[in-house]
Amino acid sequence: MAEKGEMIRVEKLNKSFGDLHVLKDIDMEVKESDVVVLIGASGSGKSTLLRCMNFLEIKNSGKVIIEGQTIEPNKDNLNKVRQKVGMVFQHFNLFPHKTVLNNVIEAPLQVKKMKRAQAEKEGRELLAKVGLADKADVYPNKLSGGQKQRVAIARSLAMKPEIMLFDEPTSALDPELVGEVLSTMKELAKEGMTMVVVTHEMGFAREVADWVVYMHDGKIVEKGKPADIFNDPKEQRTQDFLSSIL
């Protein structure tokens, strides 16, 4: 695996909210083009871990290393770091006062200072890619949940990130809309995007993940290839979790 570059490394990461110790000495790495799926019960810390990777949550101790650079939230320019690390949220968080296309091109225009014509061209290409070319000029409230999430993915891709984080991207969707979002994510994975995904979709994990990480009570219990984790989990707690949901 030596030829694959290291995209994210987390070392001895600890995070507390008040008295609640959410992440306990987490060590993890994500290599280039890897799709890592974090699974675990609610409250196990998987979303917090994901949010620490783009500094929406700031660790209490430990290291977060992005592409070989240890990021110090007090010193480093987090805005620059976040341009490399896109994020897709459970509740989409589209900008309701902007059309779909303007959602997508907002950051390229304002952050990257891209020319409008160029941004619109790229924005429309991205919308076509997620199958929503015809929705460019409508407002988000006219879209279904699945369409909203695909716009959110396009919006994130517009900044040309090197890593994409997905925080339960299908949990707020009606069951019949889950598939369209997952297939967009599969396509991204095929193109070689480095992805870290928090999800309860075990089918997606089994099919797309390079690595599955099972978290429990703020710790990583087990990490392995999907076939190993799902067919032959080593740890009793992983077995218990999987038998409770499958």
Added chain:
Amino acid sequence: MPTFSHFFETLLSSYPVFFEGLWLTIRVTAVSILIAVFIGLLFALFKISKVKVLNWIANVYIAVIRGTPLIVQIFIFYFGLTEFNIPKFWAASIGLALHNGAYIAEIFRGSIQSIDKGQMEAGRSLGMSHTLAMRRIILPQAFRRALPPLGNQFIIGLKDSSLAAFIALPELFSVATTQGARTFDEMTYLLIVAVYYLVLVLIFTLLVNLLEKRLSASD
């Protein structure tokens, strides 16, 4: 009470006398509200800032303004500013602006805080600075949400501008009392000036409603 026909005739014939006052009321209101919106936005941002000193400044400002009568504030401004030879128009406008600014600050603070936290996070996750996300993502949404209470505050500001009569600014209400005293026909002129205010408020309400409709394209 004046008869209706007398009231109606005077309403029509006194138009030239009221015109100056009407125009002055509109100007004082417009200027003071414009400044008040800036003050309100500034102190709303102070109030939600992480910098404790700014919170404190905003809290003191709002407490003092809300805790004292507007007429006292206008008088303090007028007599305080005579030293600097500031025209009555500006004494009244600035007094009204500072007064309404405190209430508008609370309106903006509430509407900014009512915007879902995910909006700021989405902006930040795209590489925006806090300031940029505030300006491009949060404030446009907060402003829309603030529009109904803001319109209400503007109406209060318009009517409160009548207090400038007490520093002898010849605005609408001042014209009514002067004319009333001159003709010994106070009630007629008070009813007339009430009609002027009512019509102004109705026109203004209509404008706010139109603006709300235009901004609601994404609802």
